Amino acid sequence: MKEQIDKHHSIARHIIEGTITIDDVAEFERMLQVIPDNPALHAAFGDLLLKKGQKKRAAASYDRAATLYRESDLMLSAILAKIMEWRIAKPNHQGAREFFTALREGNFPASPLKTFFKNLAYAELVAFTNRMARVSIPTNKVIKKIGDVEDALFIIASGAVRETIYKPQREGQKERQKYSIYLTVNDIFGDIYPFEQQKLSQSYIETVSGIELARLSKNRLIEVCNKYPNVARSLVVLFKTSLKSAREDPDRGIRRANRHPLPIKMDLEVFPEGSKDTPLVLKGYSRDMSVGGVCVVVDAKYTNITRLLQSLTNAEVQVCFPTESMTLNVLGNIVWNRKVSFEGENTLALGVQFKDMTPRMSGMLVVFADMIYNS
Numbered sequence: 001m002k003e004q005i006d007k008h009h010s011i012a013r014h015i016i017e018g019t020i021t022i023d024d025v026a027e028f029e030r031m032l033q034v035i036p037d038n039p040a041l042h043a044a045f046g047d048l049l050l051k052k053g054q055k056k057r058a059a060a061s062y063d064r065a066a067t068l069y070r071e072s073d074l075m076l077s078a079i080l081a082k083i084m085e086w087r088i089a090k091p092n093h094q095g096a097r098e099f100f101t102a103l104r105e106g107n108f109p110a111s112p113l114k115t116f117f118k119n120l121a122y123a124e125l126v127a128f129t130n131r132m133a134r135v136s137i138p139t140n141k142v143i144k145k146i147g148d149v150e151d152a153l154f155i156i157a158s159g160a161v162r163e164t165i166y167k168p169q170r171e172g173q174k175e176r177q178k179y180s181i182y183l184t185v186n187d188i189f190g191d192i193y194p195f196e197q198q199k200l201s202q203s204y205i206e207t208v209s210g211i212e213l214a215r216l217s218k219n220r221l222i223e224v225c226n227k228y229p230n231v232a233r234s235l236v237v238l239f240k241t242s243l244k245s246a247r248e249d250p251d252r253g254i255r256r257a258n259r260h261p262l263p264i265k266m267d268l269e270v271f272p273e274g275s276k277d278t279p280l281v282l283k284g285y286s287r288d289m290s291v292g293g294v295c296v297v298v299d300a301k302y303t304n305i306t307r308l309l310q311s312l313t314n315a316e317v318q319v320c321f322p323t324e325s326m327t328l329n330v331l332g333n334i335v336w337n338r339k340v341s342f343e344g345e346n347t348l349a350l351g352v353q354f355k356d357m358t359p360r361m362s363g364m365l366v367v368f369a370d371m372i373y374n375s
Contacts, residue, residue, distance in 0.1 A: 022048065023048070025048060025049065025052060025054075028044075028045050028048055029045075032045060037068060038068070039064075039065045039066075039067075039068035039069040039072060039074070039077065039081070040065070040077075040158070040212075042061050042062075042064045042065035042068060042081075043061070043062065043065040043077075043080075043081050043084070045061045046058045046059075046061035046062040046065060046081070046084060046085075049061055050084075050088070055088045055089075056088075056089075058084075058088060059085045059088040059089045062081045062082070062084040062085035062088070063081075063082070063085045065077075065081040066078045066079075066081035066082040066085065066099075069081055070102065070103065070106060073106065073107060073108045073109060074108075074157070074158070074185070075103060075106065075108045075113070075114065075117070075186075076113065076155060076156075076157040076185075076186060076214060077157040077158055077212060078103065079103070079129050079132070079214075080132065080134040080157055080212065080214055082099055083129060083130070083132060083134065084134060096126065097122060100122060100125055100126070103117070104117075104118060109186075111186040111242075112186070112237075112238050112241040112242040113155065113186040113188070113238065113242070114186070115237075115238075115241075116234050116235070116237070116238040119230070119234045119237075120230065120231060120234060121230070123228070124224075124228045124230055124231050127224045127227065127228060127231070128216075128224055128228075128231055131216055131217075131220040131221070131223070131224055132214040132215065132216055133214070133215045133216070133217075134157075134212065134213075134214065134215075135154075135212070135213040135214075135215050136210070136211070136212050136213075137207050137210070137211050137213065138207065138210050139207050139208065139209050139210050140206065140207060140208075141206065141207050142204070142205070142206045143161065143205045143206060143207065144189075144201050144203070144204070144205040145201065145204055146166075146200075146201055146202060146203065146204055147200050147201060148200065148201040149198070149199075149200060149201075150190060150191045150192050150198075150199040150200065150201055150218075151192070151217060151218050151219075152190050152192065152215050152216060152217050152218060153188060153189075153190040153192055153215070153216045153218070153221060154188060154189050154190050154213050154214070154215055154216075155186070155187075155188050155213065155214040155216075156183060156184060156185055156186065156187050156188070156189075156211060156212075156213060157185065157211075157212040157213060157214060158185060158211060158212045159184075159185075159207065159208075159209040159210055159211025159212060160182055160183065160184045160207070160208050160209050160211065161182070161183050161189070161205050161206065161207050161208060161211060162180050162181070162182055162183075162205070162206055162207075162208050163180065163181045163182075163183060163189060163203045163204070163205045164178060164179075164180050164203060164204040164205075164206075165178070165179055165180070165181065165202065165203045166178055166202070166203075182208070187242060188238065188239075188242050189205060192218045192221070193235065193236065193239050195218065195221070195222050195225070221235070264285065264286040264321060265283070265284075265285060266283075266284055266285065266286060266294075266296065266319055266320060266321050267281065267282070267283055267284075267319075267320040268280075268281070268282040268283070268284060268296060268298075268317055268318070268319055268320070268350075268352075269281055269317065269318040269320070270282065270312055270315050270316075270317045270334070271315060271316040271317065271318075272312060272315050279318075280308075280312075282298055282299065282302060283298075283299045284296045284297055284298045284299055284350075285297045285299075293332065293335075293351065293352050293353040293354050294319065294332075294352050294354070295349055295350070295351055295352075296319070296349065296350045296351075296352055297347060297348075297349050298347050298348045298349070298350060299347070300345035300346070300347040302347070302348075303345075303346065303347060303348075306339075306347075306348055309337060309348050309350070310337050310348065312334050312337070312350075313334055313335065313336065313337065314333060314334065314335070315333065315334050316331070316332075316333055317331075317332050317333065317334055317350075317352055318330070318331055318332075319331075319332060319352060319354075330354050331354070331355055332352045332353050332354040332355050333352070333353050333355060334350050334351065334352055335351050335352070335353045336350075336351035337349065337350050337351065
């Protein structure tokens with residue numbers, strides 16, 4: 001039974017990442033019986049049902065996804081799922097108003113996008129979101145190249161992208177410095193403002209994980225801004241607070257998506273030298289995680305084996321990041337240790353360096369950490 005559950009969780013991770021698809025409705029239903037509360041799976045199931053021509057069931061699946069996204073404080077994903085439902089079954093005025101009211105009252109993390117939506121009146125919010133197109137892109141795909149015409153605004157609902165920018169080191173200098181910005185949930189990209197200017201992309205953007213985006217074409221944005229001047233004013237603020245700040249401080253984006261100074265519960269299986277069959281199983285918390293490694297603060301209940309833990313430098317370790325809906329396992333080596341105080345108790349911190357980290361796994365780790373942090 002456990003093997004079957006693990007199998008479903010593994011498949012679910014790949015579906016969310018966009019690396020595999022399931023084309024059989026009955027098989028997808030069996031997976032949802034095992035994992036019933038994952039909004040991304042319900043949205044993917046809605047896509048499958050829509051593809052199969054089962055529109056009524058697809059609308060119900062999108063509705064369920066929107067509810068779960070809202071309960072998980074994933075505002076934009078909830079909107080995109082609801083839009084998919086409404087394009088199948090047009091809502092009544094009261095139902096739409098109740099949905100957007102619930103969004104306004106939701107406890108979503110603070111962001112420029114949240115402020116933007118809150119500044120819009122109901123009619124403006126409906127007009128803006130109704131012009132969104134939901135786009136799903138798998139990992140390691142190019143979204144935009146240098147020289148491409150800037151003709152759309154993109155808002156990230158889930159996942160992460162890497163934007164590579166070439167900028168002169170000093171004003172007037174021909175040689176350009178290359179640096180990368182990592183954009184994640186609720187970040188925007190697309191240099192389309194001012195609308196009257198035709199711009200070409202000055203950056204290279206690619207996915208580092210499977211992502212879901214809201215795409216708004218420049219022409220459709222101009223339509224809604226001409227009809228609702230407050231949308232235009234609010235968009236200007238959104239660009240200034242989101243897009244511009246990311247580019248003026250490139251380290252902000254790298255720190256935000258590439259390093260997480262947050263406590264995440266995790267399990268460790270440590271294999272002392274010479275032992276491959278009997279791991280030492282520990283529980284702990286991350287203090288500073290990046291795609292290269294993690295600092296793990298061991299639970300204080302293991303203080304009786306501190307001396308043993310201090311002798312485990314270079315030992316192999318498997319780090320397990322568990323949540324209610326899925327688990328991510330990463331291999332590495334312990335490269336340092338030191339005594340620390342955590343929440344008023346003395347314990348040990350272990351430095352783990354990840355190994356065999358492919359670009360795909362790195363992207364999954366970034367998004368997984370964000371998902372845990374926002375859960």
